[in-house]
Amino acid sequence: MLHIEGLTSGYSIPVLNDVSIKVEEGQFVAIVGPNGAGKTTLFKTISGIVRPSTGTIRFANQDLLSIRPAQRAHLGIAHVPEGRQVFPSLTVMENLEMGAMTEAGQRDWKHNIERIFEWLPILAERRGQFAGTLSGGQQQMLAIGRGLASSPKLLMLDEPSMGLAPTIADFIFERLIEIRRQSNLTILLVEQRVAEALESADHGYVLEAGRVALEGNNQTLRADDRIRKAYLGM
Numbered sequence: 001m002l003h004i005e006g007l008t009s010g011y012s013i014p015v016l017n018d019v020s021i022k023v024e025e026g027q028f029v030a031i032v033g034p035n036g037a038g039k040t041t042l043f044k045t046i047s048g049i050v051r052p053s054t055g056t057i058r059f060a061n062q063d064l065l066s067i068r069p070a071q072r073a074h075l076g077i078a079h080v081p082e083g084r085q086v087f088p089s090l091t092v093m094e095n096l097e098m099g100a101m102t103e104a105g106q107r108d109w110k111h112n113i114e115r116i117f118e119w120l121p122i123l124a125e126r127r128g129q130f131a132g133t134l135s136g137g138q139q140q141m142l143a144i145g146r147g148l149a150s151s152p153k154l155l156m157l158d159e160p161s162m163g164l165a166p167t168i169a170d171f172i173f174e175r176l177i178e179i180r181r182q183s184n185l186t187i188l189l190v191e192q193r194v195a196e197a198l199e200s201a202d203h204g205y206v207l208e209a210g211r212v213a214l215e216g217n218n219q220t221l222r223a224d225d226r227i228r229k230a231y232l233g234m
C-alpha cells in the first residue's frame with residue numbers, strides 16, 4: 001500500500017537518509033526510535049508538508065510525490081499529527097466533521113460516526129463539549145476519531161502517547177489494536193514508547209539518526225539484543 005524507497009528528506013540539511021519502508025494493506029507497522037531520529041519528518045514528507053530531495057513514495061500504486069499535498073487526504077491517507085492539534089474552540093462533533101471533509105468521509109459519515117462512537121465512547125459522551133476543554137487523552141482520542149472520520153485507507157499516527165500518563169497511553173494502544181482488529185485498517189505508527197509500539201504492531205522499523213537501523217516483525221525485534229538493551233531496559 002505504501003512503498004517508500006531511498007528517501008532523503010529534511011530541511012536546510014537532510015534529516016532522513018536513504019530510508020526505505022514498506023507498509024502492506026492491513027498491516028500495522030510501527031516506526032520507533034529516539035528523539036530527533038526523523039520520525040515526524042518522515043510523516044511530514046508522506047503528507048507533503050516537507051519535500052524530499054531524492055527517493056520515491058508510492059501509495060496505492062500511485063506516485064504520491066506527484067500529487068499535491070491537499071489531495072493526499074482524498075487518496076485515503078489520514079495523518080494524526082504529533083501533539084493532537086484538535087480545534088480547541090470547536091466541539092467534539094465539529095472536530096469530527098472537519099475530519100470528514102474527504103469525499104469518502106462525506107459518503108461514509110453515518111457509518112463512520114457510529115463506529116467512532118463505538119470504539120471511542122467518550123467522544124459520544126462529550127460530543128457537545130469544546131475540544132480545548134478535554135483532557136490530553138480525550139484530545140488524542142478525538143484526533144484519532146477525526147482521522148477515522150475521513151474514511152482512510154492508511155491511518156498515520158505520530159506519537160499518540162506523547163504527554164500522556166502510562167495508563168492512558170496503554171488505553172490508546174489497546175483501542176488502536178481493537179480498531180484495527182475490527183476494521184482491518186492499515187496503520188503506520190511512530191512512537192518513542194518502543195515496548196508498547198512493538199507489542200501493538202506486527203512489523204517494525206527502528207529509525208536512528210535518520211536511517212533505518214533495524215527492521216523486522218514484532219517478535220524478532222522484541223527479541224533483538226540491541227533493542228532489548230537500548231529501548232526495553234533489559
Ligand SMILES: Nc1ncnc2c1ncn2[C@@H]1O[C@H](COP(=O)(O)OP(=O)(O)OP(=O)(O)O)[C@@H](O)[C@H]1O
Binds near residue numbers: 012038
Ligand atoms: N522545521 C524544521 N527545520 C529545521 N530542522 C528541523 C525542523 N523540524 C525538525 N527539525 C530537525 O530534524 C531532526 C529530526 O526531527 P523530527 O521531529 O523529525 O524527529 P523525531 O524523530 O520525530 O523526534 P521527536 O520525537 O522529538 O519529534 C531534528 O534534529 C530536528 O531538530
